[in-house]
Amino acid sequence: MSRAIAAPPLPPRPARPPEIMVRRPSVTIKHVAADAGVSLQTVSRVINKEPNVRPQMAERVQASIDRLGYVPSISAQRMRGSRSYLILALNDRERTLADWRERQGADWVDQMMLGGMSKCAEHGYRLIVELVDTHSDHVERELSAALAALRPDGVILTPPHSENPVILAMLEAAHIRVARIGSLKPGPGFALTMDDERAAGLATDHLIELGHRAIGFIAGPAAYELSQWRIKGWQHAMQAAGLATDSFARGDFGYESGIAAAEALLDGPLMPSAIIASSDRMALATLEVARRRDLRVPEDLSVISFDDTPIVRFTHPPLTAVVQPIAEVSARAVERIIAGDGSDGEADRQPEAIPASLAVRSSTAPPRRA
Amino acid sequence: MSRAIAAPPLPPRPARPPEIMVRRPSVTIKHVAADAGVSLQTVSRVINKEPNVRPQMAERVQASIDRLGYVPSISAQRMRGSRSYLILALNDRERTLADWRERQGADWVDQMMLGGMSKCAEHGYRLIVELVDTHSDHVERELSAALAALRPDGVILTPPHSENPVILAMLEAAHIRVARIGSLKPGPGFALTMDDERAAGLATDHLIELGHRAIGFIAGPAAYELSQWRIKGWQHAMQAAGLATDSFARGDFGYESGIAAAEALLDGPLMPSAIIASSDRMALATLEVARRRDLRVPEDLSVISFDDTPIVRFTHPPLTAVVQPIAEVSARAVERIIAGDGSDGEADRQPEAIPASLAVRSSTAPPRRA
DNA sequence: ATGAAAGCGCTAACAA
DNA sequence: TTGTTAGCGCTTTCAT
Numbered sequence: 001m002s003r004a005i006a007a008p009p010l011p012p013r014p015a016r017p018p019e020i021m022v023r024r025p026s027v028t029i030k031h032v033a034a035d036a037g038v039s040l041q042t043v044s045r046v047i048n049k050e051p052n053v054r055p056q057m058a059e060r061v062q063a064s065i066d067r068l069g070y071v072p073s074i075s076a077q078r079m080r081g082s083r084s085y086l087i088l089a090l091n092d093r094e095r096t097l098a099d100w101r102e103r104q105g106a107d108w109v110d111q112m113m114l115g116g117m118s119k120c121a122e123h124g125y126r127l128i129v130e131l132v133d134t135h136s137d138h139v140e141r142e143l144s145a146a147l148a149a150l151r152p153d154g155v156i157l158t159p160p161h162s163e164n165p166v167i168l169a170m171l172e173a174a175h176i177r178v179a180r181i182g183s184l185k186p187g188p189g190f191a192l193t194m195d196d197e198r199a200a201g202l203a204t205d206h207l208i209e210l211g212h213r214a215i216g217f218i219a220g221p222a223a224y225e226l227s228q229w230r231i232k233g234w235q236h237a238m239q240a241a242g243l244a245t246d247s248f249a250r251g252d253f254g255y256e257s258g259i260a261a262a263e264a265l266l267d268g269p270l271m272p273s274a275i276i277a278s279s280d281r282m283a284l285a286t287l288e289v290a291r292r293r294d295l296r297v298p299e300d301l302s303v304i305s306f307d308d309t310p311i312v313r314f315t316h317p318p319l320t321a322v323v324q325p326i327a328e329v330s331a332r333a334v335e336r337i338i339a340g341d342g343s344d345g346e347a348d349r350q351p352e353a354i355p356a357s358l359a360v361r362s363s364t365a366p367p368r369r370a
Numbered sequence: 371m372s373r374a375i376a377a378p379p380l381p382p383r384p385a386r387p388p389e390i391m392v393r394r395p396s397v398t399i400k401h402v403a404a405d406a407g408v409s410l411q412t413v414s415r416v417i418n419k420e421p422n423v424r425p426q427m428a429e430r431v432q433a434s435i436d437r438l439g440y441v442p443s444i445s446a447q448r449m450r451g452s453r454s455y456l457i458l459a460l461n462d463r464e465r466t467l468a469d470w471r472e473r474q475g476a477d478w479v480d481q482m483m484l485g486g487m488s489k490c491a492e493h494g495y496r497l498i499v500e501l502v503d504t505h506s507d508h509v510e511r512e513l514s515a516a517l518a519a520l521r522p523d524g525v526i527l528t529p530p531h532s533e534n535p536v537i538l539a540m541l542e543a544a545h546i547r548v549a550r551i552g553s554l555k556p557g558p559g560f561a562l563t564m565d566d567e568r569a570a571g572l573a574t575d576h577l578i579e580l581g582h583r584a585i586g587f588i589a590g591p592a593a594y595e596l597s598q599w600r601i602k603g604w605q606h607a608m609q610a611a612g613l614a615t616d617s618f619a620r621g622d623f624g625y626e627s628g629i630a631a632a633e634a635l636l637d638g639p640l641m642p643s644a645i646i647a648s649s650d651r652m653a654l655a656t657l658e659v660a661r662r663r664d665l666r667v668p669e670d671l672s673v674i675s676f677d678d679t680p681i682v683r684f685t686h687p688p689l690t691a692v693v694q695p696i697a698e699v700s701a702r703a704v705e706r707i708i709a710g711d712g713s714d715g716e717a718d719r720q721p722e723a724i725p726a727s728l729a730v731r732s733s734t735a736p737p738r739r740a
Numbered sequence: 741a742t743g744a745a746a747g748c749g750c751t752a753a754c755a756a
Numbered sequence: 757t758t759g760t761t762a763g764c765g766c767t768t769t770c771a772t
Binding site: 071072073074075076078079085097099100101103104105106107109110111113114117118124126128129130131144145146147148149150151308309310311313314315316327 | 444470473476491516519
Binding site: 398399400411414415417442445 | 748749750751752
C-alpha cells in the first residue's frame with residue numbers, strides 16, 4: 001500500500017540555526033512519494049522521464065515535486081553511476097596565471113569558456129576550467145584529485161597537455177572521454193586542430209603576395225607540437241615561392257623571448273622585411289624591437305601576430321593576425337564529448353581541423369625595396 | 371572478525387570494452403578493507419585522517435589503498451553530507467559573453483579566476499565560474515539547477531547579482547555561504563567592496579591637482595549599486611574643491627553608450643577639460659569622440675578609465691586608470707567563505723573594503739587653459 | 741503500470 | 757583502538 005511509505009517529517013527549519021548549520025534539511029524523494037501517495041519508484045520514474053507512468057500519475061507526482069520544491073540530489077544520482085554533466089577543460093597553469101597576473105587577459109581561456117560554456121549550456125552540461133602544471137611531477141596527483149572530485153564525463157586537453165603522456169595515460173585508464181586540441185599524435189579520444197600549418201601558410205602567402213622575399217619566422221617552444229606545424233606551414237609556403245627559410249628564431253611565446261628572437265632575426269644575415277611571430281606577445285615584442293631600431297611598421301617591417309588577442313588590435317599599428325577559432329574548436333570538442341565521442345575504442349582517428357583565418361590590419365604592407 | 375568482510379572481487383577489466391562502457395569498475399572502500407583485513411570503518415578513518423588509528427594499522431591500510439589505487443568516491447562522501455569543496459562564482463552572463471565575443475577579454479572574470487582559483491587551490495577547493503542572467507525570469511531555475519548540481523559550499527556574487535533579491539533569497543533559504551562583491555545593502559552573507567567612492571575621489575583629486583576645474587563624469591547604469599558610489603566619490607571631491615558637478619552623463623558601461631555620453635558632456639554648457647569614465651569601454655569611446663573632434667589627449671582633454679583592463683594600456687595614449695583589486699577581493703571572498711564566514715546568521719555586518727588605486731599613465735595632464 | 745526490496749560507497753553512532 | 761550496525765537518497769532488479 002502506497003500510504004505505507006514512511007513519511008519522514010520534513011524537518012522543521014529551526015528558527016535559529018543550530019550550533020553549526022552544515023547541511024540544510026532537504027526534501028527527498030521520500031517526501032515526494034509520501035506526499036503524492038505513490039512509491040519511490042514512481043517518483044524516480046517521473047524524475048527521469050521514464051516510460052510506464054500514466055500521465056495522470058506523472059502529473060500528480062509533478063505537483064508534489066513542485067509544491068515541496070523537491071530537487072534531486074545529484075550526489076545520490078551520481079552514486080548510482082549517472083553522468084556528472086561536467087566537462088573539464090585542462091589548461092596550462094603557469095602560462096594562464098602569468099597571463100592573468102600581467103593583467104593582459106588570457107584570450108585562449110576566454111575563448112574556450114565562450115565556446116565551451118555556451119555549448120555546454122545547450123545540453124545541460126557545465127564546463128569547469130582547471131589549471132594544471134604540465135611540467136611538475138605532481139600532475140598525476142593534481143589530475144587524479146580533480147577527476148575524483150568532479151568525475152567529469154569528459155576532459156578537454158589544450159596544448160601542451162594534449163601531448164602529455166602521463167595525462168593521456170590516466171585519462172585512458174579512467175575511460176574518460178578525451179578531446180585533444182592542438183595535437184596530431186595518436187592517443188586516446190579524438191583530436192582537434194586549428195590547422196596551424198595552413199594558418200602559417202596563409203600568413204606567409206599574404207606577405208609573399210605583398211612582395212616580401214625575406215620573411216622571418218619566430219617559432220614557439222618545441223614542447224608545443226603545434227609550433228612545428230606552424231614552422232612547416234611557413235617553410236612550405238616559402239619553398240613554394242622559391243624563398244629561403246633561414247630567417248628563423250625560436251621563442252617561448254613570451255614577450256622577453258620575442259625581443260631576443262626579433263633582434264636575432266633583424267641582426268641576421270638576410271634582414272627580413274617581414275616577421276611572423278607565433279604569439280601575440282612575441283609580435284608585440286617585435287614591434288618594440290622595430291621601434292627601438294627606428295624601423296617603421298609596416299613601411300620598413302611588416303609584422304603578423306599568431307593570436308588575435310585584444311591587445312593586438314590596440315597597438316599602433318593594429319596587427320594583422322592569424323585568427324584562431326578557439327571558441328569554435330572548444331564548442332566542437334564539447335559537442336563531440338557529449339555525443340559520446342572520445343571514448344577509448346574510437347574508430348574515427350582522423351583529427352578534425354577547424355580552419356583559422358587571417359585578419360588583415362595595418363601592420364602589413366608591401367616592402368619598401370620591393 | 372575483520373576477515374568476515376565480504377571481499378568483493380575486483381571486477382576484471384574486460385579486454386575489450388563491453389557494448390557500452392559507461393562506468394569503469396572502481397575500487398571501493400570494501401576492497402581496501404578486505405585487502406588490508408580490517409573493517410570498513412578503519413579504512414574510513416584512515417582516509418579521513420581521523421584519530422584513534424594506530425600508526426601501524428594506518429600504514430597497512432594506506433599500503434592497500436596505494437596498491438589497489440583506491441580513490442574515495444566523492445559522490446558517496448558528499449551524500450553523507452560532507453563539504454563539496456566547491457565555490458561558485460556567479461557572473462553576469464550577458465556582459466561576460468559580450469566581452470568574450472568582442473574578443474576584448476573579460477578582465478573582471480579573469481581577475482576573479484586568478485584570485486579565486488589561487489586561493490581555492492591553497493585549501494583544496496575549486497572555483498567554478500557560472501554565468502547567470504540577472505534580468506531573465508529564469509534566474510531561479512538556472513541558479514537552483516546549478517546549486518543542485520554542484521552543491522557548492524559557498525557562492526560569490528558579483529555585480530549586479532550581488533543585489534538581486536531573488537538570488538539572495540534563494541541562497542539564504544539554502545543556507546549557503548554568500549560573499550557579495552560590490553554591494554553595501556544589507557543581505558545574507560558578507561559584503562566586500564573596492565571602495566568605489568574613494569576610488570572615484572582618487573581619480574577626481576588627481577585631476578583637480580593637475581589644475582582641472584571642469585571635470586565630467588560618465589556614470590555606469592543605475593542597476594549597479596556601485597555606479598552610485600562612484601558618482602558620490604566624484605561629487606564629494608568636486609564639492610570639496612568648490613567645483614560644480616553638472617558635467618554628468620550616464621552610460622551602460624558599453625562602448626556605444628560611452629560615445630553618446632562623451633558627446634553629451636563635450637556638447638554641454640561647461641565643456642569639461644577632463645572626463646572620468648566608469649568603465650574601460652566608455653573611456654575608449656571618450657577617446658574616440660575626442661579624436662573625432664580633433665581634441666588631443668591629454669593636451670586638450672584628460673581621460674581616466676575606471677578599469678585597468680589590458681586594452682587601456684595599449685591605447686594611444688595609454689590611459690590613466692583606476693585599478694580595481696578584483697583578484698584580491700575574490701581571494702578574500704574565497705578565504706572568508708572557507709573560514710565559514712557568510713553563513714546566514716552573521717554578526718559582522720561591516721562590509722570589508724579592499725582599496726582601489728590609481729595607475730597614472732599618459733592620458734592625464736594639466737589643462738591647457740589652466 | 742506500479743510497488744517492494746536490495747543495494748551503491750560511504751560515514752555517524754554505537755558497541756566491544 | 758577497532759568493529760558492527762544503520763542508514764544517506766537514489767536507482768535497479770524483480771514482483772505484482
